[in-house]
Amino acid sequence: MSTFHPFAMERWQSTYENRVEFNLSESGVHPLTLAELLEIGHANVDDVLLGYGQSNGSDALRARIAALYDGAGDDGVVVCNGSAEANFITMWDLVRAGEEIAVVVPTYMQTYGLARNVGARVVEIPLREEIGWQPDPDDIARAVTGRTRMIVVTNPGNPTGAALSNEARAAIVQAAQRTGAWILADEVYRGAEIDGSDTLSFFGSHERVVATGSLSKAYGLPGLRIGWCMSDARTAERLWARSDYTTISAGELTDHLAAIALDAEVRPQLLERTRGIIRTGLHTLTSWFEQTGGFHWRDPDAGAICLARYDADISSDDLAERLRTEQSVLIVPGSHFGLDRHVRFGIGMPTPQFETALERVAETMQNVALPA
Ligand SMILES: Cc1ncc(COP(=O)(O)O)c(C=O)c1O
Numbered sequence: 001m002s003t004f005h006p007f008a009m010e011r012w013q014s015t016y017e018n019r020v021e022f023n024l025s026e027s028g029v030h031p032l033t034l035a036e037l038l039e040i041g042h043a044n045v046d047d048v049l050l051g052y053g054q055s056n057g058s059d060a061l062r063a064r065i066a067a068l069y070d071g072a073g074d075d076g077v078v079v080c081n082g083s084a085e086a087n088f089i090t091m092w093d094l095v096r097a098g099e100e101i102a103v104v105v106p107t108y109m110q111t112y113g114l115a116r117n118v119g120a121r122v123v124e125i126p127l128r129e130e131i132g133w134q135p136d137p138d139d140i141a142r143a144v145t146g147r148t149r150m151i152v153v154t155n156p157g158n159p160t161g162a163a164l165s166n167e168a169r170a171a172i173v174q175a176a177q178r179t180g181a182w183i184l185a186d187e188v189y190r191g192a193e194i195d196g197s198d199t200l201s202f203f204g205s206h207e208r209v210v211a212t213g214s215l216s217k218a219y220g221l222p223g224l225r226i227g228w229c230m231s232d233a234r235t236a237e238r239l240w241a242r243s244d245y246t247t248i249s250a251g252e253l254t255d256h257l258a259a260i261a262l263d264a265e266v267r268p269q270l271l272e273r274t275r276g277i278i279r280t281g282l283h284t285l286t287s288w289f290e291q292t293g294g295f296h297w298r299d300p301d302a303g304a305i306c307l308a309r310y311d312a313d314i315s316s317d318d319l320a321e322r323l324r325t326e327q328s329v330l331i332v333p334g335s336h337f338g339l340d341r342h343v344r345f346g347i348g349m350p351t352p353q354f355e356t357a358l359e360r361v362a363e364t365m366q367n368v369a370l371p372a
Contacts, residue, residue, distance in 0.1 A: 161300020191218030
């Protein structure tokens with residue numbers, strides 16, 4: 001039997017995120033309550049029938065998701081349980097043992113791990129810290145060959161928070177067109193851009209694209225567990241057939257709530273709320289970095305995350321473990337992304353708690369040796 005590669009970051013979060021006082025491992029903003037969502041949407045859910053809904057997503061929800069993409073039809077949408085399921089069924093449908101995929105790294109390691117778990121070979125395309133976490137087009141050209149089944153890219157990125165430059169995006173599309181590779185674009189942070197710009201989806205850039213997304217980050221609704229695959233209608237049919245084997249459908253109640261969140265009047269309010277939280281959180285964190293010293297970071301373009309390199313002489317695993325056990329603060333160690341001496345801070349927490357959490361981090365950092 002082949003080796004199972006666990007998903008290190010999700011294991012860390014699943015194990016501890018609800019067992020600490022301060023969860024800075026979260027990459028989304030402080031979530032809305034059900035009552036807040038219903039109030040913004042002037043809606044109520046009393047009459048929602050708790051049956052099996054349309055298993056690829058209700059017509060209303062699929063239409064609202066398709067409207068997020070230029071030139072998309074609702075027959076190309078498959079609603080899933082989070083983008084986690086969307087990524088899963090896409091990999092399951094498109095990648096086989098012995099095939100090769102090119103993954104832009106560092107990244108959320110789900111697709112990377114899934115590929116390894118089915119016995120595919122992963123070729124890395126590095127994002128380079130020194131050029132603002134962008135890939136070098138020459139690295140893309142080298143990594144993507146006639147053997148490449150799929151290029152996987154997370155845009156805007158996690159853990160970097162960086163959106164791809166136009167040049168980098170074009171180089172990825174060109175490589176896919178040159179080789180016929182699929183693009184799986186995990187766009188779960190689209191809509192959570194700090195400056196309000198809309199990251200251009202990969203959907204529509206090439207014939208073979210699956211773009212995945214969800215309500216978890218930009219909308220502050222991860223507990224709905226609503227995500228989706230956006231592709232062409234034929235691919236969507238196949239992906240839908242895969243989901244018959246995974247979860248059958250998303251929840252009927254959450255499908256309904258998701259349609260409310262993506263209503264033309266509601267959506268902008270949720271996105272504005274998210275941006276406000278991210279801007280405030282980033283200000284709190286960067287002021288703290290400046291005060292504390294010893295951290296090096298690039299302001300994220302999107303997402304409630306900030307990746308920082310630190311000078312202190314401690315591995316990121318040891319630092320994360322000390323913060324968890326000494327301070328009841330959970331952060332994501334860079335090791336989970338193959339980046340030691342880095343940590344990923346979640347910045348979506350309400351300010352008073354976030355400030356207290358950072359004071360606690362500072363306390364431990366003071367006791368960590370600086371390099372000689
Ligand atoms: C890049 C990326 N993709 C997918 C996910 C999964 O999110 P969800 O299943 O809640 O949409 C996450 C969660 O952190 C993520 O960061």
